[in-house]
Amino acid sequence: MTRHSGTSGTTDVSGDPGRAEVRRGFDEIYILWISEGMSCDGDTVSLTAADQPSIEDVILGLIPGLPKVNLINKVLSPTLGGEEFLAPYRAAARGDLGAPFILVIEGSVPNQNVIEGDGYWTSFGNDPETGQPETLNAWIDKLAPKAWAVVAAGTCATFGGIHAMAGNPTGCMGLADYLGWDFTAQSGLPVVNVPGCPIQPENFMETLIWVLRHAAGTAPPPPLDHMLRPQWLFGKTVHEGCDRGSYYEQGSFATDYNSPKCLVKTGCWGPVVNCNVPKRGWMAGIGGCPNVGGICIGCTMPAFPDAFMPFMDEPPGSTLSTLAIKPYGAVIRRLRGLTNHMVNHETKWRHKGRKLTTGYDPYWRA
Amino acid sequence: MTTTEAGRTGRKPPQLVDMSWDPITRIIGNLGIYTKIDFANQEVVECHSTSSLFRGYSVFMRGKDPRDAGFITSRICGICGDNHTTCSDYAQQMAYGVKPPRLAEHIVNLGEAAEYMFDHTIFQDNLVFVDFCEAMVKATNPSVLARAERTDAPRGDIHGYRTIADIMKAFNPFEGEVYKEALKVSRVTREMFCLMEGRHVHPSTLYPGGVGTMPTPAVFTDYLSRLMRVIDFVKKAVAMNDDVFDFFYEALPGYEEVGRRRILLGCWGAWQDPAVCDYRYETMNEWGKAMYVTPGIVVDGKLVTNDLVDINLGIRIMLGSSFYEDWVNEQPFVTRDPLGNPVDMRHPWNQTTIPMPQKRDFNDKYTWVMSPRWYDKRTGDHLALDTGGGPLARLWSTALSGLVDTPYIKATGNSVRISLPAGETLPETTLEWSIPKWSNTLERDRARPYFVAYAAAMALQFVEEAMGLVQAGETKVFEDFEVPDEAIGCGFHEAVRGVLSHHLVIKDKKIANYHPYPPTPWNASPRDKFGTPGPYEDAVQGQPIFEENGPDDFKGVDIMRTVRSFDPCLPCGVHMYVGKGKTLTTLHSPTYGANHG
Numbered sequence: 001m002t003r004h005s006g007t008s009g010t011t012d013v014s015g016d017p018g019r020a021e022v023r024r025g026f027d028e029i030y031i032l033w034i035s036e037g038m039s040c041d042g043d044t045v046s047l048t049a050a051d052q053p054s055i056e057d058v059i060l061g062l063i064p065g066l067p068k069v070n071l072i073n074k075v076l077s078p079t080l081g082g083e084e085f086l087a088p089y090r091a092a093a094r095g096d097l098g099a100p101f102i103l104v105i106e107g108s109v110p111n112q113n114v115i116e117g118d119g120y121w122t123s124f125g126n127d128p129e130t131g132q133p134e135t136l137n138a139w140i141d142k143l144a145p146k147a148w149a150v151v152a153a154g155t156c157a158t159f160g161g162i163h164a165m166a167g168n169p170t171g172c173m174g175l176a177d178y179l180g181w182d183f184t185a186q187s188g189l190p191v192v193n194v195p196g197c198p199i200q201p202e203n204f205m206e207t208l209i210w211v212l213r214h215a216a217g218t219a220p221p222p223p224l225d226h227m228l229r230p231q232w233l234f235g236k237t238v239h240e241g242c243d244r245g246s247y248y249e250q251g252s253f254a255t256d257y258n259s260p261k262c263l264v265k266t267g268c269w270g271p272v273v274n275c276n277v278p279k280r281g282w283m284a285g286i287g288g289c290p291n292v293g294g295i296c297i298g299c300t301m302p303a304f305p306d307a308f309m310p311f312m313d314e315p316p317g318s319t320l321s322t323l324a325i326k327p328y329g330a331v332i333r334r335l336r337g338l339t340n341h342m343v344n345h346e347t348k349w350r351h352k353g354r355k356l357t358t359g360y361d362p363y364w365r366a
Numbered sequence: 367m368t369t370t371e372a373g374r375t376g377r378k379p380p381q382l383v384d385m386s387w388d389p390i391t392r393i394i395g396n397l398g399i400y401t402k403i404d405f406a407n408q409e410v411v412e413c414h415s416t417s418s419l420f421r422g423y424s425v426f427m428r429g430k431d432p433r434d435a436g437f438i439t440s441r442i443c444g445i446c447g448d449n450h451t452t453c454s455d456y457a458q459q460m461a462y463g464v465k466p467p468r469l470a471e472h473i474v475n476l477g478e479a480a481e482y483m484f485d486h487t488i489f490q491d492n493l494v495f496v497d498f499c500e501a502m503v504k505a506t507n508p509s510v511l512a513r514a515e516r517t518d519a520p521r522g523d524i525h526g527y528r529t530i531a532d533i534m535k536a537f538n539p540f541e542g543e544v545y546k547e548a549l550k551v552s553r554v555t556r557e558m559f560c561l562m563e564g565r566h567v568h569p570s571t572l573y574p575g576g577v578g579t580m581p582t583p584a585v586f587t588d589y590l591s592r593l594m595r596v597i598d599f600v601k602k603a604v605a606m607n608d609d610v611f612d613f614f615y616e617a618l619p620g621y622e623e624v625g626r627r628r629i630l631l632g633c634w635g636a637w638q639d640p641a642v643c644d645y646r647y648e649t650m651n652e653w654g655k656a657m658y659v660t661p662g663i664v665v666d667g668k669l670v671t672n673d674l675v676d677i678n679l680g681i682r683i684m685l686g687s688s689f690y691e692d693w694v695n696e697q698p699f700v701t702r703d704p705l706g707n708p709v710d711m712r713h714p715w716n717q718t719t720i721p722m723p724q725k726r727d728f729n730d731k732y733t734w735v736m737s738p739r740w741y742d743k744r745t746g747d748h749l750a751l752d753t754g755g756g757p758l759a760r761l762w763s764t765a766l767s768g769l770v771d772t773p774y775i776k777a778t779g780n781s782v783r784i785s786l787p788a789g790e791t792l793p794e795t796t797l798e799w800s801i802p803k804w805s806n807t808l809e810r811d812r813a814r815p816y817f818v819a820y821a822a823a824m825a826l827q828f829v830e831e832a833m834g835l836v837q838a839g840e841t842k843v844f845e846d847f848e849v850p851d852e853a854i855g856c857g858f859h860e861a862v863r864g865v866l867s868h869h870l871v872i873k874d875k876k877i878a879n880y881h882p883y884p885p886t887p888w889n890a891s892p893r894d895k896f897g898t899p900g901p902y903e904d905a906v907q908g909q910p911i912f913e914e915n916g917p918d919d920f921k922g923v924d925i926m927r928t929v930r931s932f933d934p935c936l937p938c939g940v941h942m943y944v945g946k947g948k949t950l951t952t953l954h955s956p957t958y959g960a961n962h963g
Binding site: 036038039040041042043044045046048049051054056059060074075076077078079080081082084085086108115117118119120121122123124125126132133161162163165166167168169170197198256257258260263277281282283284286287288289292293294295297299305309310311312313 | 422488552570577922
């Protein structure tokens with residue numbers, strides 16, 4: 001599969017057919033979620049915050065057009081744990097789960113090869129043969145080739161994230177770095193990357209629903225960009241959806257965090273970061289980042305965190321752009337000030353006098 | 367370590383079986399528990415807890431800009447990341463010598479109150495209570511379920527359920543009424559959180575020196591209206607939990623021994639009083655005592671200290687069973703604290719983390735968790751303190767100290783009184799949490815809904831104070847600062863599941879050393895170099911088994927209740943060791959709802 005990244009930075013790679021034959025949809029599907037990447041489980045927790053729809057709606061079959069969904073996730077599992085919980089994963093690895101599955105990986109994928117001798121950075125259950133912890137890497141190697149689709153939840157799994165910063169001892173990376181950026185699952189879909197630290201709840205849910213509808217045969221594959229992100233979610237910048245962007249245009253910048261103005265001089269990377277959070281808010285339209293006073297630290301980006309540190313300093317590139325906007329912004333502010341002054345006065349025919357001065361004329365004709 | 371009377375007398379020849387649960391479900395992070403169970407005497411005789419994740423925060427933070435620490439350390443935990451950011455900002459504020467404006471403190475306090483309400487609700491009702499729900503009790507103690515069906519719920523007038531079994535049914539996963547309502551409440555409380563801290567779980571608007579949250583009247587109105595919408599749910603939750611736990615004591619005599627351990631509780635305090643707190647180390651004892659949850663160390667039911675300086679200096683990070691090399695031969699970073707007290711080489715300020723991945727061997731090194739201990743200078747003991755899952759230690763320490771006295775909360779010396787206003791259906795209510803007889807599984811769990819009520823009551827006070835400031839025009843939320851060339855700092859806070867401290871050393875304006883100590887290393891620690899087991903291990907070891915299933919279809923629900931009562935949050939795990947030697951058989955829990963055995 002060849003990919004070209006156009007000037008827009010978004011190239012559709014998911015339109016490539018994965019199978020020659022026309023695929024019928026599935027009636028039932030498993031979601032095998034593994035948060036034993038090097039994670040904090042924050043993406044699973046974020047998933048429980050989604051309300052449109054909520055995870056219980058999906059599991060209870062309240063969303064039309066989806067297959068029956070069996071979610072297997074450690075945090076939400078009703079089992080007591082251990083082998084009882086691992087049974088579907090082991091069955092999937094043997095190839096006798098009885099239904100297709102979507103593999104969701106949460107957390108960075110460590111580099112086991114940097115360990116000399118025995119040991120592991122992160123594991124998921126035990127190897128039944130040796131009784132030693134079974135590495136995440138071994139699970140990915142077993143499950144990814146058999147998965148109908150593979151989804152990376154959160155920036156750790158998509159690009160490596162916080163744990164992959166300079167000086168880290170584990171040599172960790174994102175899932176596509178590990179599987180290869182040209183990996184395709186049984187469906188023909190590449191790794192579906194939903195970055196965010198953590199995932200914005202509805203962003204993830206929307207992507208998952210799209211993939212599930214695709215599995216049911218009720219939707220085409222989701223459109224992804226060259227970094228395998230959903231185009232409709234990550235095609236715009238933070239700045240393009242931020243209600244503080246208008247301050248930028250007028251050359252009005254906050255110099256500390258007490259101000260409601262644009263935060264670019266206090267560390268916000270919004271103008272160059274692909275993310276829809278200021279537009280969408282965090283939950284039910286509430287919260288977010290620069291729109292509510294939190295600098296954008298680029299947490300959805302492949303270069304996160306190193307390219308954005310130190311977070312609280314002005315991004316080097318914005319020094320020039322904010323300088324350029326200043327004279328324009330000053331003129332615009334002045335002109336708008338004059339107009340604003342004008343429209344702050346009522347028209348003169350609103351009075352208590354005896355004479356009507358509105359220009360009323362019932363016989364008026366053009 | 368406790369043994370029941372029944373266990374001591376008339377012991378039968380042991381019938382030992384190795385059982386392991388790895389990974390443990392319905393917690394945050396990877397944890398495995400490995401036990402030896404004596405089915406002849408219905409007792410757990412050995413337990414190892416192991417965690418299988420290493421990421422290396424204290425390694426990769428060295429050399430970075432210290433102002434980044436709050437943003438980075440949030441990523442340690444995916445359910446209470448904001449507790450880390452807050453604690454990091456406390457430590458940085460000490461290092462930079464900056465005191466945030468009063469309104470900023472209220473905004474942080476409101477955010478943290480919402481976090482406690484959210485996190486305890488989702489954990490108790492959607493994760494812990496699955497172990498007490500009708501489906502689970504039917505599978506593990508059918509006779510107890512039969513009795514629950516015949517037992518009227520004493521507090522039915524508050525929560526609306528007729529029998530104990532009706533309450534249990536309401537907690538069945540994904541189907542029960544309360545289970546589903548709790549998920550919704552956990553979203554409303556997270557919206558409250560987002561109003562104050564921008565995003566959940568990694569906040570966007572917290573900075574050292576204050577917050578970026580815009581203190582508009584709407585922010586506080588939106589918060590308060592949501593708080594009032596969930597206030598009756600909080601009252602009902604306390605009543606339902608009390609009914610179920612009282613019933614367990616009654617239906618299963620001796621259940622107090624499940625998860626019981628010596629009373630060794632630590633609490634590092636929560637919610638600063640902005641009128642007192644200036645973040646200086648020299649005055650830490652005063653402002654620590656002014657926190658709205660009082661810090662304290664409780665040993666055998668007595669308060670040993672509530673001075674944060676004592677608490678700080680007593681922290682020792684031990685090795686023994688962990689995959690690390692020791693740092694004793696490294697150069698110390700801090701030899702004396704700002705008051706001139708000597709600082710131990712095993713204190714987090716002087717720690718260097720040197721990971722050594724290796725084979726897991728339960729007779730030697732078996733986990734990525736270290737063993738934090740508190741050095742009791744009265745006795746020379748290194749105490750394996752636990753947090754009681756958070757709420758138990760917080761309420762106990764606050765009750766004993768008797769210092770908290772606010773419009774809605776009063777600490778009496780042996781209890782905590784919490785007053786909540788009238789809600790949609792229930793009148794104004796005063797709840798009283800009294801110091802229990804035991805530090806055990808049921809009391810850890812019982813304390814949790816009471817602390818949700820405590821957090822709701824504190825939130826009411828903070829929102830009133832914050833609105834008062836905004837209406838008076840005092841709207842500053844951030845104080846600027848300079849990062850010094852050299853400084854040290856420490857922050858003390860309560861993460862949702864208990865004690866949290868961050869220890870920071872700055873050299874050349876960069877992080878020279880940074881060690882966060884969250885609650886889970888305290889609770890999930892392995893045997894230290896003295897052989898002292900960590901709290902999970904200690905609480906499970908020696909506990910009686912009440913489950914009616916024999917070894918063939920054993921589920922281990924009593925053990926899981928104990929482990930979950932601590933609210934494990936290990937981006938790391940507890941593993942139970944499947945050992946070799948005396949084992950007769952090795953078993954795993956049978957599949958429950960999964961046909962892929």
